[in-house]
Amino acid sequence: MKLRKKNTLIKKQLVLLCGLLVSMNAYAIDGESIYKQTCIACHGEDGKGLLPGMPDLTEKQGRLSKDDAVLVKNMRDGYQSPGSPMAMPAKGGNSKLTDEDLKNVLQYMRKSF
Numbered sequence: 001m002k003l004r005k006k007n008t009l010i011k012k013q014l015v016l017l018c019g020l021l022v023s024m025n026a027y028a029i030d031g032e033s034i035y036k037q038t039c040i041a042c043h044g045e046d047g048k049g050l051l052p053g054m055p056d057l058t059e060k061q062g063r064l065s066k067d068d069a070v071l072v073k074n075m076r077d078g079y080q081s082p083g084s085p086m087a088m089p090a091k092g093g094n095s096k097l098t099d100e101d102l103k104n105v106l107q108y109m110r111k112s113f
């Protein structure tokens with residue numbers, strides 16, 4: 001293969017790769033996508049909770065009125081309040097989520113519910 005042709009090919013591959021990385025990153029930092037992928041199964045589209053024992057995240061003085069730091073810690077490590085029939089699994093069961101991702105989901109929930 002001629003060198004110029006090869007170079008163009010490599011450039012094309014690089015462009016593709018960058019596109020892929022950017023789109024993966026856009027997914028990772030988008031709170032709404034994370035919520036709809038990972039959290040909606042339990043908390044429901046409107047945050048009121050789909051199963052018995054789920055907290056209603058829309059209550060004004062409810063769970064989301066806690067400090068960001070507390071909520072991020074509880075979402076990251078998992079959390080069960082006294083007497084609760086069910087625990088919040090660490091990172092909602094999606095171990096890939098970073099603290100940054102969880103902050104973004106928190107923002108999404110505060111804005112939407």
Ligand code: HEC
Nearest residue numbers: 038039042063074079080081084086087088089091092105
């Ligand atoms: C398997 C079901 C399930 C999934 C999936 C889930 N949660 Fe939860 N979540 C719970 C339950 C149950 C509680 C209440 C736990 C308790 O108070 O004992 C809870 C509580 C919470 C709380 C309140 C914590 C507190 O300090 O009171 C937040 C915030 C939260 N979840 C966010 C999320 C986010 C964000 C996701 C997705 C990344 C998620 N949850 C995925 C079940 C789930």
